[in-house]
Amino acid sequence: MFAATLLACLFSHSIAASEPDLRDEPELARQAAGQTVYFNAWGGDFAINRYIDWVAGEVEKRYDIRLVHVKVTDIAEAVSRIRAEYVAGREQNGSVDLMWINGENFAAMQHANLLWGPWAEELPNSRLIDWQGNPTTRIDATLPTGGYELPWGTATFTLFYDREFVSTRVRNPDDLLCWIEAHPGRFTYPQPPAFLGTAFLKQLLILLTEDTARLQEAPGDDFQTLSAPLWAWLDRAHASMWRTGRLFPRSGPAQRELLAAGELDWMMSYNPAEASRAIRQGLLQDTVAGMVFSNAALSNSHFLAIPANASAKEGALLVANFLISPLAQIQKADEARWGDPSVLDPNLLTAEQLSVFERLHQGGATAPLPKRRVPEPHPGWSAALERAWLARYTR
Amino acid sequence: MLTVSLMPALAGLVAALVLGLDGGALQRVLATPGVGLSIGTSLWTGIAATVLSLLIAHFAVAAAFTGRWRTRLTALSLPLLTIPHLAIGIGLALVIAPSGLLMRLLSPGATGLERPPDWLLVQDPLGLSMIGGLVLKESCFLILILSVALAQVPATRLLQQARTLGYGPLQAWLSVVAPALQRQIRVPLAAVLVFGISNVEMAIPLGPDLPPTFSVLLWRWFTDPDAMIHAQAYTGSLLLLLINVLALVGFFTAGGAFRFFWRRESERGQRRRCEAPQRIGIGVGLTVGWVIGTLAIVALFLRAAAGAWPFPSVLPALQHGETLRDVLQSILPVARSVAGSTLLLATGTAFVTTLLILPAAEKAAHDTRLRGNIGALLFLPLLVPQMTFLFGVQVLLTRMGLDGTYAGVLWSHAIFALPYVWGIVASARSAIDPRYDAVSRTLGASTLKTYLQVSVPLLARTLLLAIALAFAVSVALYLPTLFVGAGRIATAATEAAAASGSGSSRLAAVHAMLLAAAPLAAFALAYGIAATLFRSRTGVPR
Numbered sequence: 001m002f003a004a005t006l007l008a009c010l011f012s013h014s015i016a017a018s019e020p021d022l023r024d025e026p027e028l029a030r031q032a033a034g035q036t037v038y039f040n041a042w043g044g045d046f047a048i049n050r051y052i053d054w055v056a057g058e059v060e061k062r063y064d065i066r067l068v069h070v071k072v073t074d075i076a077e078a079v080s081r082i083r084a085e086y087v088a089g090r091e092q093n094g095s096v097d098l099m100w101i102n103g104e105n106f107a108a109m110q111h112a113n114l115l116w117g118p119w120a121e122e123l124p125n126s127r128l129i130d131w132q133g134n135p136t137t138r139i140d141a142t143l144p145t146g147g148y149e150l151p152w153g154t155a156t157f158t159l160f161y162d163r164e165f166v167s168t169r170v171r172n173p174d175d176l177l178c179w180i181e182a183h184p185g186r187f188t189y190p191q192p193p194a195f196l197g198t199a200f201l202k203q204l205l206i207l208l209t210e211d212t213a214r215l216q217e218a219p220g221d222d223f224q225t226l227s228a229p230l231w232a233w234l235d236r237a238h239a240s241m242w243r244t245g246r247l248f249p250r251s252g253p254a255q256r257e258l259l260a261a262g263e264l265d266w267m268m269s270y271n272p273a274e275a276s277r278a279i280r281q282g283l284l285q286d287t288v289a290g291m292v293f294s295n296a297a298l299s300n301s302h303f304l305a306i307p308a309n310a311s312a313k314e315g316a317l318l319v320a321n322f323l324i325s326p327l328a329q330i331q332k333a334d335e336a337r338w339g340d341p342s343v344l345d346p347n348l349l350t351a352e353q354l355s356v357f358e359r360l361h362q363g364g365a366t367a368p369l370p371k372r373r374v375p376e377p378h379p380g381w382s383a384a385l386e387r388a389w390l391a392r393y394t395r
Numbered sequence: 396m397l398t399v400s401l402m403p404a405l406a407g408l409v410a411a412l413v414l415g416l417d418g419g420a421l422q423r424v425l426a427t428p429g430v431g432l433s434i435g436t437s438l439w440t441g442i443a444a445t446v447l448s449l450l451i452a453h454f455a456v457a458a459a460f461t462g463r464w465r466t467r468l469t470a471l472s473l474p475l476l477t478i479p480h481l482a483i484g485i486g487l488a489l490v491i492a493p494s495g496l497l498m499r500l501l502s503p504g505a506t507g508l509e510r511p512p513d514w515l516l517v518q519d520p521l522g523l524s525m526i527g528g529l530v531l532k533e534s535c536f537l538i539l540i541l542s543v544a545l546a547q548v549p550a551t552r553l554l555q556q557a558r559t560l561g562y563g564p565l566q567a568w569l570s571v572v573a574p575a576l577q578r579q580i581r582v583p584l585a586a587v588l589v590f591g592i593s594n595v596e597m598a599i600p601l602g603p604d605l606p607p608t609f610s611v612l613l614w615r616w617f618t619d620p621d622a623m624i625h626a627q628a629y630t631g632s633l634l635l636l637l638i639n640v641l642a643l644v645g646f647f648t649a650g651g652a653f654r655f656f657w658r659r660e661s662e663r664g665q666r667r668r669c670e671a672p673q674r675i676g677i678g679v680g681l682t683v684g685w686v687i688g689t690l691a692i693v694a695l696f697l698r699a700a701a702g703a704w705p706f707p708s709v710l711p712a713l714q715h716g717e718t719l720r721d722v723l724q725s726i727l728p729v730a731r732s733v734a735g736s737t738l739l740l741a742t743g744t745a746f747v748t749t750l751l752i753l754p755a756a757e758k759a760a761h762d763t764r765l766r767g768n769i770g771a772l773l774f775l776p777l778l779v780p781q782m783t784f785l786f787g788v789q790v791l792l793t794r795m796g797l798d799g800t801y802a803g804v805l806w807s808h809a810i811f812a813l814p815y816v817w818g819i820v821a822s823a824r825s826a827i828d829p830r831y832d833a834v835s836r837t838l839g840a841s842t843l844k845t846y847l848q849v850s851v852p853l854l855a856r857t858l859l860l861a862i863a864l865a866f867a868v869s870v871a872l873y874l875p876t877l878f879v880g881a882g883r884i885a886t887a888a889t890e891a892a893a894a895s896g897s898g899s900s901r902l903a904a905v906h907a908m909l910l911a912a913a914p915l916a917a918f919a920l921a922y923g924i925a926a927t928l929f930r931s932r933t934g935v936p937r
Contacts (some may be wrong), residue, residue, distance in 0.1 A: 194897070243515045262511055
């Protein structure tokens with residue numbers, strides 16, 4: 001039976017060797033019918049996994065596509081697998097069809113020519129995306145996406161705190177440090193290179209460095225000088241942090257569980273609605289509120305990409321097109337599901353769609369919009385910060 | 396059968412050697428921040444856990460087999476034995492954390508704490524929590540191995556002789572029976588040591604993080620997108636092999652020295668008059684361990700059910716009018732997403748290995764030496780760190796087009812299940828009195844008929860247990876599923892490890908729950924079927 005299934009898979013893949021035509025949706029749907037799309041996406045969050053489950057049900061109904069969520073701890077795992085497939089000479093029929101990707105992983109894949117494209121701006125639904133209003137939809141951590149990545153959600157770095165235990169207002173890193181030193185053991189951040197941990201480092205660096213324009217280019221010999229204030233801040237903070245900075249939660253959700261259990265008073269997320277959603281789902285106490293560093297909030301979009309050796313490109317395209325459809329974006333923005341802000345341009349939606357978006361309830365814990373957004377630094381900074389962090393804080 | 400087991404393992408080693416001998420990568424490995432401490436932690440936790448587990452197993456077996464707990468010991472250790480390392484590790488973290496089950500049970504009443512204290516108990520830098528997790532599992536394994544080895548040792552005779560010389564039962568057992576048993580279990584003990592040093596299953600939920608154990612470091616390198624770091628993983632896996640070889644040599648040399656002193660101590664002929672304190676000590680120690688182990692399993696279920704689990708409530712409150720049905724609705728889809736693949740692989744592994752073993756067991760039925768040799772060869776892959784040979788296995792299966800397929804993963808699972816299935820089936824087969832065969836044949840039955848109507852029914856109970864055991868082994872396997880499954884085949888083990896690796900304890904608990912429930916159900920089923928099959932018969936081993 002295994003052999004038969006295997007043969008069937010190989011056979012169906014070999015038919016679809018020609019390049020799909022993006023604009024011809026019926027033809028695309030005909031080719032994609034029956035395909036299995038392996039969607040490699042971070043699998044560390046209940047709500048997100050359930051959202052992807054819902055998407056799987058929808059694309060099965062609409063297009064007869066079987067969507068499999070390959071849950072990775074870090075999308076870097078999928079990048080390494082694709083790289084290994086190329087080393088083994090597998091330039092077709094790869095194991096990844098669609099991936100949720102960002103920043104340095106996109107840079108690595110683009111650099112090694114491992115992505116298929118350009119496709120993102122040619123999908124039928126991509127005309128609804130707010131390309132003009134939100135420049136992060138075309139620029140991923142300073143790299144132009146060039147149509148190789150499709151934005152499917154936006155993000156702003158947000159801190160959440162328990163109002164019952166945090167009464168002072170925190171506007172900048174100095175305020176935060178004061179609070180940490182006054183409340184030992186109640187603050188921490190996910191351990192870099194977990195992406196939220198690295199994001200926290202980047203957000204601090206942006207706030208502690210006067211020259212934010214410099215961060216838009218790769219770090220050089222000046223890394224030491226530019227990052228010195230960051231390390232000074234961290235050295236002081238660690239001494240008063242959870243487990244005295246000798247152990248860190250491994251991810252954002254891990255930190256959220258610690259906040260829910262009462263071990264911490266803070267957590268962080270790229271999603272301003274994270275706490276509202278968690279409160280609604282009974283995952284967090286309702287005394288939690290959100291805040292952004294209003295003068296320079298780290299912001300980005302997150303993306304979808306298709307590897308060059310994907311087996312089911314047609315299916316992946318249809319799934320991607322569905323993911324940026326108003327219906328899927330509304331469901332995603334709904335705090336009862338995921339609460340991830342949409343990438344669509346409100347002006348291009350029908351009145352009905354717009355009213356659904358507006359009727360989506362925003363919970364009280366959702367952070368207010370920042371005054372000024374700062375885009376992601378050059379991906380070189382993430383790598384350099386992670387390396388330096390590990391070298392500094394591994395005993 | 397040996398080809399099935401040894402070819403991939405050998406190919407794996409060769410591939411690891413070819414890919415791993417890289418001077419530049421070695422330099423990078425050694426330049427990794429904290430790598431020395433990382434290797435040290437692996438060695439320390441592995442060796443400490445093995446020594447402790449061995450001592451506990453010996454004391455437990457000695458106390459039980461000279462007392463009244465003979466059958467109860469194996470029955471009570473069965474749940475901890477069959478539940479995978481990952482599940483126990485994830486559960487134990489939920490018990491001993493400052494906001495864990497133990498502190499909740501004591502708070503605020505006994506501790507006066509309304510909020511969890513900031514104590515570094517889980518993932519402590521010394522690896523004590525990890526050692527605890529390993530000891531829970533490995534002592535049960537060694538208790539089982541020691542009980543099985545009793546068949547090879549004239550325990551009753553040795554014990555009686557020592558007793559007539561005036562030694563108390565416990566002292567007598569530890570002086571004469573335990574050393575004889577110890578000689579029988581060297582190979583499984585070596586496997587325990589290798590697993591202790593190179594596992595990721597306990598190190599992910601319980602091991603330290605800055606730096607992690609060496610195998611967790613390798614596990615992270617294997618999944619890094621950077622090809623340079625990948626090369627470090629290959630080289631590092633060879634280093635891991637070297638570390639294990641050195642540890643094995645050191646461990647058994649030290650074991651020899653210990654044996655020498657133990658013997659001199661025994662030969663001094665001192666008789667201890669009262670053994671009650673020792674017996675009570677052993678009993679209390681085992682009970683505490685067993686209770687913690689059981690709490691770990693309970694904690695999995697509590698954590699899985701709890702959305703938020705505010706300290707210090709013991710039972711997760713059903714918030715916002717959430718009912719048990721809502722809880723089930725949030726858990727079941729998660730569990731269902733991997734239940735199919737997990738059960739399919741486990742069932743497949745169970746039947747494939749049992750079918751492979753049966754003819755070989757027939758051949759070796761009356762040949763003790765052949766039986767021993769096959770057993771030793773099948774055990775070889777377990778003496779190599781999984782990390783070291785799995786990458787080679789992956790390369791081999793990729794060449795054969797089997798990577799990412801159920802067939803490939805099944806194959807890799809069979810490698811790990813075969814030695815255990817062989818261990819119980821081959822010895823049970825050889826224990827069947829050959830005269831049954833002879834009688835059947837003289838009555839005119841063919842070889843096949845004799846086999847099916849005489850041998851198989853006599854073996855039925857063993858076969859059921861072997862199937863359950865192979866099932867349990869397969870459910871627990873993480874690294875083989877990850878590497879050979881190419882990330883495409885998700886089982887309860889891969890999902891639990893991924894969730895635990897990213898620190899999401901609820902998600903980890905849901906998968907760990909399945910990990911714990913599946914083997915327990917398999918054994919319950921096996922015992923249940925065995926009991927009903929032979930309800931009306933006497934003299935058939937039950």
